[in-house]
Amino acid sequence: MTIVVTTPTGHVGSRVVRVLIQAGVRPRVLVRDPARLDAQTRGRVEVRVGDLTDAGFVRDAIAGARTVFWVDPTPHTAEEPVETSRRTAAPLAAAARDGEVARIVFLSSVGAERRHGVGHIDGLARVEELFDASGADVLHLRCGYFFTNLLLGLDDLRRGVLTTTAGPDQPLAWVDPRDIGEVAAARLLNDGWSGRRVQAVHGPEDLTFTQVAAVLTEVLERPVRLRTVGDDDLRATLGSAGLPAKAVEGIVGMMAGTRDLVPEQSREVTTTTPTPLSAWAYARLRPLLAV
Incomplete structure (x- = not known):
């Protein structure tokens, strides 16, 4: 059984690779810079070096594989983020239509079910549609708000x-990317599902940004106050940083488009993962902010 893992050095992909190795699988990893793989991992995976935006590389690299874990590599700063996400996934969808790939597990997001009006998440919706039309068995992991997004505001x-543009009392599903990686690996290893599936990954609890600030205050042992900014303020900040207009709208739209979102998948045993924000923040955030 050959399992392909994209973005194997990312927050989610690295955990997927580790769990697959521990399960006795030698995954094939698609990576731009193999030096980012630690030495022990490099010895236990099949490495293909290239760029996921290169259609020829993708088709060659997935040849002979039965299952692919696909993570959209499109940065939020891309000039055409939604179209770039769709175009980058197209070679995998074509391989699935041609019978070269049988199963796809896709790292999607809550909000993709809206299909339009959710900024760059619209790109993930386009990818879902491509994969759904491919004829392969497809699982979309609709994930909540990553704990690691906090690293962007160090x-x-x-x-x-x-700082956030979200309403201070808006509950959001917050989740540890490592937990997402474990769910993804379990699904990649399980041959007992078929057809089109959607599974949410919501983390252990919904949290408002007010609650997140309180958690960080306790973990960091110093006050953390919440600062909310409007969409226009965020647009101005991103524009002044030189981001293209569609990239700006892609970023602003992700939060604006989910402000009143009730996820399509409810919170229950298959959608709830164990790691609390406090534990992640103590292990990952506190050392980075130590004075």
């Missing part, structure tokens, strides 16, 4: 500020 957190 400078603010050093000043004791948590």
